[in-house]
Amino acid sequence: MPPYLKKAKLKRVNAFFKQSVQLLALSWHDKRSVSMLSTIHDASIIGTGKIDRERGHDKMKPIVIVQYNAFMGGVVKLDQ
DSSP, rough: OOOHTOOOOOTTTTTEEEEEEEEEEEEEESSSSSEEESSSOOSOOEEEEEEEETTTTTTEEEEEHHHHHHHHOHHHHHHH
């Protein structure tokens, strides 16, 4: 992970990314900062289908975060 992405100070619901030909490095901040590396995703932002209570419209997240949450399975939950 590039050091400037891990140290990036982001406001709530912001993303910062760097993309090369084969790799996406993304830093996303919603409730806390999350850093991810992906070889199959791009930096697109999609709607989650949930309504944001503060703003009153659809919550938007990077597609890599949405797909990770949908398909993460039980391994990560077991480590909690």
